[in-house]
Amino acid sequence: SELLRVENLHVSVEGKEILKGIDLTINKGEIHVVMGTNGAGKSTLANAIMGNPVYEVTEGSITFDGEDITEEAVNDRAKAGIFMSFQNPIAIPGITVENFIRTSKATVTGENVRALAFKKELKEKMDELSFDASYAQRYVNEGFSGGERKKNEILQMSILNPKLAMLDETDSGLDVDAVRIVSDGVDRFHTKDNAVLIITHHNSILQKLKPDFVHVLINGKIVKTGDASLVADIESKGYDAYKALV
Ligand code: ADP
Ligand code: MG
Ligand code: MG
DSSP states (O other): OEEEEEEEEEEEETTEEEEEEEEEEEETTOEEEEEEOTTSSHHHHHHHHHTOTTEEEEEEEEEETTEEOTTOOHHHHHHHTEEEEOSSOOOEEEEEHHHHHHHHHHHHHOSOOOHHHHHHHHHHHHHHTTOOGGGGGSEETTTOOHHHHHHHHHHHHHHHOOSEEEEESTTTTOOHHHHHHHHHHHHHHOOTTOEEEEEOSOSGGGTTOOOSEEEEEETTEEEEEEOTHHHHHHHHHOSHHHHTTO
16 A cells, blocks of 8 residues: 655755656555666655755655645654665764664654663664674764664664665665675565665665665656666666666
């Protein structure tokens, strides 16, 4: 059944139009991949779906789980079950990984998250990600390597358990082992009741994850939608053929 419907979405940043009419429907159980040239608007699309106020919707709509959320605030979208992993996760000095994720979970679920049960859940999820438990007491992303920042994003996702997880180049800059850990983490998370939108430049994150649809985004428009074979095709041939479709 339908989870997300983006219709004729136009988005501007600082008065400049970046997305120029995006249509995208994601059903529960599906994995979608968005590829595209640098600066095409991939991160803008994810940010607009998440509700980042820097990204102004000037036309079109976003419907999630049957509700029009085009005007809703980030927090309400998170509560509704949308999650975004950032391309460049920032450090949050003074706040530990454990406190940050526990507070996020309490906010998103609206429930009191009990400390002991949470510690146990966090430990289990960190083990699955080969993420040393000591990192729970470190400040969020402070002094973390690129790979550790991305693991921390996947850790948040697996604990918040959203209905729609958007991963913005979570695999970029990772070594092959880390890509596999991230890919396995997303595979464990993904069920027939949720959906994943993966922004990537690489085939390797898709070893285990089988995308249902691959979208090519160029200059603010989806110029082509196809199956998983598009990823390898683009990796070997580049975007020239797709630029001609703009
Ligand atoms: P992609 O993720 O496909 O590489 P982005 O969505 O990040 O592309 O960027 C698309 C365009 O929008 C770029 O020209 C970029 O400079 C601009 N843009 C994106 N986010 C911002 C922002 N927060 N402030 C200013 N310009 C932005
Ligand atoms: Mg980019
Ligand atoms: Mg980007």
